[in-house]
Amino acid sequence: MGNSIQSDKLNHRTRARVRDLGEVFTPEAYVEDMLQIIEKENKNSWKDEDISFFEPSCGHGNIVAAIYKKRINAIYKKALSHSIKEAPLYAVANALNTLWAIDIDEQNIRQCRSRVMAITIDFLKEKMRINLDKTLIIKNKDFMAHVLCTIKWHIHENETLSALSNKSCAQNAALKTKSGSKWFTKNGHQQIDFQLSWSSFFAECEDKNLVPINFERALKLLSNISAGSSKGLENFEFAKELIIKDTEDLPKLSRTALAV
Secondary structure (H helix, E strand, O other), X not given: OOHHHHHHHOOOOOHHHHHHHOOOOOOHHHHHXXXXXXXXXXXXXXXXXXXXXXXXXOOOOHHHHHHHHHHHHHHHHHHHHOOOOOHHHHHHHHHHOOEEEEEOOHHHHHHHHHHHHHHHHHHHHHXXXXXXXXXXXHHOHHHHHHHHHHHHHHEEEOOHHHHOOOOOOHHHHXXXXXXXXXXXXXXXXXXXXXXXXXXXXXXXXXXXXXXXXXXXXXXXXXXXXXXOOOOOXXXXXXXXXXXXXXXXXXXHOOHHHHHO
C-alpha cells in the first residue's frame, strides 16, 4: 500500500476530529509488533477457528486488515492440510465470521469495510486463479452475497462502552466520554452479541423459512454488477471494489491499495 495513497485517503484527521472523537490512529509500523504478542501467547491463534477477534475502536482498519490477512492465510493453509474442499472460500468464511470491529465514526467504518472487502477479493482471485471480478461473482454469487452481508454485520458503527454493556448500565457507560455520550444520545443502545454472527443469524432465518432482506439486496446488487450496473450500491457502499473496471493492468496495482 503506497504511502501517498494512505496519506491522501486515510489520514482524514483534523484537530476538530481529534478533539471531538479522541481519535489517534495506530501507525501501521507498530501493528505487526502488536500482533506478534498474540503469536507469542498462542502460536496457533491465527488458524484457530474457535478464537474470535474484536477491535473496539477500529479507525480505518489498520489492525483489522492485518488480523484478517493473517487469519485467511493461516486458515487457508490449515484447510489445505486437511484436504477441505474449496479451501479459499472456507478460509474467508471462517475468518470473517470470527472478526468483529466497531468504531464511533461512520467514515472510519466505510474505509475499514472497504479494506476488508478489497483483501477478500484479492485473496479469492489469487487462490482460485480467477482473473476477473465478474467471473468471481458469477461462479460464487451466493458466497459473495454472504461476504457482503458478513462485512456489513460484523464491522459497524457503534459506541464501545455502551456496546459492551447491558441495557441497565449502557447509558452510564457511554456518558464516561463526551463523544460516547453524544453518539448514545443520537443512536441509543446497540449491544453486541458476539454469539450472533452473520452465519448464525442466517441459519436462524433459514429455520424459519425466511431470507434476510440484506441477503436479497446483496444478491440483487451482484446481479446488477455482473450486468454492468451499480444499482443498489447504496446498501453496500464498500462493494465498489467489485465494480472497478477489469483491465489487464489492474493486477499490477494491488486492489488493497486502491481500496484505501
